[in-house]
Amino acid sequence: MRATFQAELDRVRDQLVTMTGQVELAMSRATTALLDADYTLADWVIDTDREIDTVKTEIDDACFQLLARQQPVATDLRVIVTALSIAADLERMGDLGAHVAKVAKMRFPESAVPPELRATVLEMAEAAQAVVAKTGSVIAGQDIERAKELEADDDIVDRLHKDLFRILIAETWVYGVEPAIDMTLLGRYYERFADHGVRVARQVVYVVTGVMPTRPPAEWNDEQG
Amino acid sequence: MRATFQAELDRVRDQLVTMTGQVELAMSRATTALLDADYTLADWVIDTDREIDTVKTEIDDACFQLLARQQPVATDLRVIVTALSIAADLERMGDLGAHVAKVAKMRFPESAVPPELRATVLEMAEAAQAVVAKTGSVIAGQDIERAKELEADDDIVDRLHKDLFRILIAETWVYGVEPAIDMTLLGRYYERFADHGVRVARQVVYVVTGVMPTRPPAEWNDEQG
Numbered sequence: 001m002r003a004t005f006q007a008e009l010d011r012v013r014d015q016l017v018t019m020t021g022q023v024e025l026a027m028s029r030a031t032t033a034l035l036d037a038d039y040t041l042a043d044w045v046i047d048t049d050r051e052i053d054t055v056k057t058e059i060d061d062a063c064f065q066l067l068a069r070q071q072p073v074a075t076d077l078r079v080i081v082t083a084l085s086i087a088a089d090l091e092r093m094g095d096l097g098a099h100v101a102k103v104a105k106m107r108f109p110e111s112a113v114p115p116e117l118r119a120t121v122l123e124m125a126e127a128a129q130a131v132v133a134k135t136g137s138v139i140a141g142q143d144i145e146r147a148k149e150l151e152a153d154d155d156i157v158d159r160l161h162k163d164l165f166r167i168l169i170a171e172t173w174v175y176g177v178e179p180a181i182d183m184t185l186l187g188r189y190y191e192r193f194a195d196h197g198v199r200v201a202r203q204v205v206y207v208v209t210g211v212m213p214t215r216p217p218a219e220w221n222d223e224q225g
Numbered sequence: 226m227r228a229t230f231q232a233e234l235d236r237v238r239d240q241l242v243t244m245t246g247q248v249e250l251a252m253s254r255a256t257t258a259l260l261d262a263d264y265t266l267a268d269w270v271i272d273t274d275r276e277i278d279t280v281k282t283e284i285d286d287a288c289f290q291l292l293a294r295q296q297p298v299a300t301d302l303r304v305i306v307t308a309l310s311i312a313a314d315l316e317r318m319g320d321l322g323a324h325v326a327k328v329a330k331m332r333f334p335e336s337a338v339p340p341e342l343r344a345t346v347l348e349m350a351e352a353a354q355a356v357v358a359k360t361g362s363v364i365a366g367q368d369i370e371r372a373k374e375l376e377a378d379d380d381i382v383d384r385l386h387k388d389l390f391r392i393l394i395a396e397t398w399v400y401g402v403e404p405a406i407d408m409t410l411l412g413r414y415y416e417r418f419a420d421h422g423v424r425v426a427r428q429v430v431y432v433v434t435g436v437m438p439t440r441p442p443a444e445w446n447d448e449q450g
Contacts, residue, residue, distance in 0.1 A: 071296040
């Protein structure tokens with residue numbers, strides 16, 4: 001009974017790692033689609049979001065079955081409840097990738113990103129992906145040290161997000177309001193994506209150590225101003 | 226045993242209804258703080274968000290205890306798992322109210338909303354609040370008909386969100402980029418707030434009927450364009 005339970009729990013963890021990989025690839029390709037105005041790649045990201053939603057439903061069902069049939073308590077119960085929550089975060093990260101892809105499609109055949117902002121967007125995307133890549137290895141190996149690194153990557157995303165706003169409101173911004181709206185939304189998508197990644201890692205830390213890592217709320221929920 | 230279980234489950238439902246009321250009041254006051262540039266009221270909203278987070282933690286703990294001690298199956302299990310998910314949505318709605326309040330504070334003593342957009346913002350806020358008010362009565366009474374009305378309110382929010390973008394990119398927009406950035410983020414906060422409200426109501430419908438209400442994904446995940 002115990003061996004079956006552990007095997008099923010391992011399978012849920014594997015699915016979460018798979019889902020993290022899908023989400024990472026989706027956001028990476030969404031960024032390429034955005035910067036290179038690649039309509040086909042943007043469509044791929046949107047299709048993949050639907051696949052990610054399906055994996056999420058499978059994980060929900062598996063967790064539900066585990067709860068119903070195995071009646072776990074203590075740490076086992078905590079692991080399953082946390083897995084449900086992690087799957088919800090990952091599913092949302094897939095949505096955010098699709099949102100980036102939709103902006104790419106909306107401005108096609110132009111790129112939605114003006115030349116002055118390409119570097120910032122690319123850096124933001126890379127930092128956000130560093131978060132999700134580490135998130136995957138935190139889930140796979142329950143690597144607590146990795147989880148700490150990931151908070152630093154999230155700080156980079158937040159800093160770049162602030163840089164982005166500074167560029168948009170500077171006198172040198174010549175593109176007017178519509179591209180500024182696109183960039184505001186894109187900045188928010190990357191920032192939220194990284195936030196969800198950090199949340200996932202924190203939840204793994206909580207399951208492994210029994211203590212939820214805390215930071216001052218002002219830092220954790222940092223917004224534009 | 227069964228009576229105790231039902232009493233504890235009722236208590237979780239009451240807490241969810243309380244949380245929905247807190248979230249509704251917070252967003253209502255955040256809107257007033259935004260339109261009237263009321264710094265004190267904005268601070269109240271931010272403080273209330275912390276209280277909402279506390280209620281969320283209490284609901285999580287209560288659900289965890291119910292799972293651990295009562296080992297529920299079938300519908301009871303589904304109700305508890307759904308309660309966890311609903312609490313997460315409501316907590317996020319509280320965050321979004323705090324985000325609106327932070328924009329109000331950032332532009333104080335001015336209002337962040339230019340005169341031309343006051344009516345649109347007020348209508349968006351009212352439609353978003355209609356969603357959450359009905360969400361509360363759906364949770365309290367498991368009223369499936371009410372849940373359907375709520376989707377229509379969400380359509381109003383989406384329509385107003387599109388109107389907002391049209392106003393921002395029109396030739397008549399004289400306020401430049403920075404207020405457009407504020408309005409883009411504010412529009413997104415209200416739209417996400419209503420989306421979470423609809424999600425909560427759908428989950429209640431799912432628990433009551435066993436069928437998750439569906440709409441075309443394009444409508445459900447509607448974005449700027």
